[in-house]
Amino acid sequence: MPLPVIVISVVSAWLASGGISVLLVRFSGPVSAVQALAEALFDADPEVTLGILAWCVALLLQLLVVSAWRRVFANMGGIIASALVGAVFSFASMALSSGMAVFQLETMTLQTRAADEARAPVLASADAARAAALELVRTTAALSLAAARKAEIEISQGGTCAESSIAGEGPIQRRSILHAGQAQEIGVMVQYWAYAVEDAADALSIAEPRQSAVNLRVDTLRGLFRDQALLDARSMLSAMAIDMDPTAGWTDNGRTYTCTDPDYAAAIAATVTVVEDLVGTSISTPRLTELTPAAGFESVWEAVGARIEGRETDAVGETGLVIAFVVELIQIVLIHIAAAVKTRRGQSPHRLDAFADGKSPNRPSHRKEKEAAIADTLRDRTIRYKGKTWFVSAVPPSSEEDAVIKRLDLPHPPSLFSAIPKGVMMWLPEFDAMRGYMTASAFDLRKIPSDVTVWLRRVERDRP
DSSP states (O other): OOHHHHHHHHHHHHHHHHHHHHHHHHOHHHHHHHHHHHHHHHOOOHHHHHHHHHHHHHHHHHHHHHHHHHHHHTTOSOHHHHHHHHHHHHHHHHHHHHHHHHHHHSHHHHHHHHHHHTHHHHHHHHHHHHHHHHHHHHHHHHHHHHHHHHHHHHHHTOOSSTTOOOOSSSHHHHHHHHHHHHHHHHHHHHHHHHHHHHHHHHHHHTOOSSHHHHHHHHHHHHHHTTOHHHHHHHHHHHHHHHHTOTTTOEEETTEEEOOOOHHHHHHHHHHHHHHHHHHHHOOOOOOOOOOOHHHHHHHHHHHHHHHHHTOOOOOOHHHHHHHHHHHHHHHHHHHHHHHHHHHHTTOSOOTTOOSGGGGSSOOOHHHHHHHHHHHHHHHHTEEEETTEEEEEEESSOOHHHHHHHHHTTOOOOOGGGSSEEHHHHTTOGGGGGGTTTOOOSEEEEEEOOHHHHHHHHHHHHTOO
């Protein structure tokens, strides 16, 4: 196969592979089985396996396209059927290529459109992130106030819980002071963290409407809800909750102490609940799905539907259709040129080749002699009339003429050129060269097909 045909076929296969990958995804069962097998045997990524499968199918389609059109342009018989098959395969290739063309050339436009469509849920999630951060600031501030007030009362008069009844120094007082410091530290950590969440939510709200820009800010916001500062706050709150658990408490100088204060324990528990919810859910801000060639095909169908219905649309799918059509047209033209070159060189199979060795210019000598005799008869009885080439045969034809008619499968003469009297033929200047040996009383004129001329040229080249 000539290099230009190979190159354009590879390009066409690359474009068509995008559409084929979209179709393969719909057959999840067999494709998943192949992906699992490839992963087990070669540790191949499922996406890579899908791409290879799509490439293989696309290359097979291009092989069918090239084979069908080569058969048409080489005049190998069944031209109409081959042309229909080639047209079907080329149309399929064009349809499968259009979405990939849009996907590759209009990625920025498609990303912007996807971001615009997902803008509402993204902004809603950003607002939810702000609200969650503010709720955590509120609960930690309330806990800090409660812890500071408890420590102050415990030191001044005692009695903040059932186990403490005296003021001044003691294990419960020391633990209350520790809780006040921890609560203040948590409040400061959460305050700075909330500022970061608010900044990230604002950045997401004003993000450039492109998929990559939005996803980058979504990842930043999600990461804040798994930030180390939030995890440290959770650990400190968990320790405070254990201290306030009547069944647990804390140890001081080998002795276990507890403090039963339902209101203070409830404040700690409420703050722990908010933190646990944030860490557990990580604020499920939707991340925009990565673009695939399917987005290109959606744009193509939208453009086609709008064109049919006569309505306005901002879909860019028509660009892909034009590109796919041009690629297929170039492919067919290059196949035609390659077939024409091979035909001129006598390297292509011909419908007049009756033997298997007809593809080779080195045919047996006995066949060359037979073809040369037929070619001589054809040349001796050929005339040009009304801009066309005709084979003149007697009525009835001689054995040599009959061999030419049957061997070259010449068509029946038109009614006006059938059984022309010799007296009429004598008036044709083109008939002058045949007057000496054309003695029949009537003659037929059969049009010589163009591919017979090609066959004749090859016979002349191989004449012994």
